[in-house]
Amino acid sequence: MLLPKLAAIYLSLTLSGVRALECSQEIGSDFLSVDAGGGQAFAIRTGDLVYRWCNYRWIPVMGTMKQISVNGSTVYGIHNTWHLYRYLHGSWFLMDESTIQITAKHTNMLYSIGELLGNIFCSLLDKNDPTYSSWKSSFITMSVMACGLHDCWGIDSNGNLRYLITPSTCAVQLSFIKIYGNFVTLDVSDNGVVYAIDSNWKLHRSIGVRTSVTTLEPLLPEKKIRSVSVDGDLLWLVTVEGTIMLCNV
Structure with missing residues (x-):
């Protein structure tokens, strides 16, 4: 469900013409990042302050975090330590x-990127123990990683998008799929669509999913x-000005 009233419709150029994204009016200030999943959304503001979306407004959450990952009631955060x-x-x-x-x-798996390597x-x-974790290293390195319900993608040290094979055994394998670019962050929908932001702060969406992805289209x-x-x-976005937009996709 979008914000109470949609204030604008932004046009996004695609390979086949012009596609309209229905987006809410930009709200708030000083936001740095947002993460949503399973009907919940959390955001981080300047100072690593954490907020949760509730009843059409951002509610402060105790503590400070640099990054949040949320999937319904499953919520993790990384402190600046x-x-x-x-x-x-x-x-x-x-x-x-x-x-x-x-x-x-x-599904049923948690992925992290280690600090050192x-x-x-x-x-x-x-x-049975929500604070327990037993980590298995893949020895695959990525600067950023994101997953949907079944699919994971990463950004390698050169800024390229890489499709990651993630079997139910909790192993990780690097596929042959590589999308060249200078990407800095991304997210993956539950149906496998990739949303990626490049170093010029431009948003892109994959055409196709999984190993059928060969290119991206610009959005907004x-x-x-x-x-x-x-x-x-729903697509949650934070602009470089620190405002939040919510779009239908």
Whole structure:
């Protein structure tokens, strides 16, 4: 569900013509990033302040985090000490350290990027112990990683998009799919569509999914976007000015 009233429709150029994205009016200020999944959304503001979207407004959450990954009631955060926390019942519980990024949207699996070498680690979620993790290193390095329900993509050290094979065994394999570019961040929808932001703060969307992706199309070419997160048919965006937009996709 979008914000109460849609104030604008932004046009996005595609390979086949012009596609309209229906987006809300930009709101707020000083936002740095946003992450949404399973009907919940969390955002980080200047000073690593954490907020949760509730009843059409941003509610402050205790504590400070540099990065948030959310999938419904499953919420993780990384502190500026690189310690990993899980958000449970309104509080943050310490799990691990030496983590620079976390993604929790893949089915029953948690992926992280280690602080020292940038290796991807995987841990199966333990329903009986929500703060326990047993990490398995893939020895594959990525600067950024994002997952949908079934698919994961990463950005390598050269800024290229790479499709990651993530079997149910919690292993990670590097596929042959490479999309050249200078990308800085991304997210993946539950149906496998990739949304990526390049170094010029331009937003792109994949044409095709998984190994059929060969190119990307621009979205909102008149906007500069610093953070993207997709949840179902909703696209959450943070502009370089620090405002938040919510679009139907």
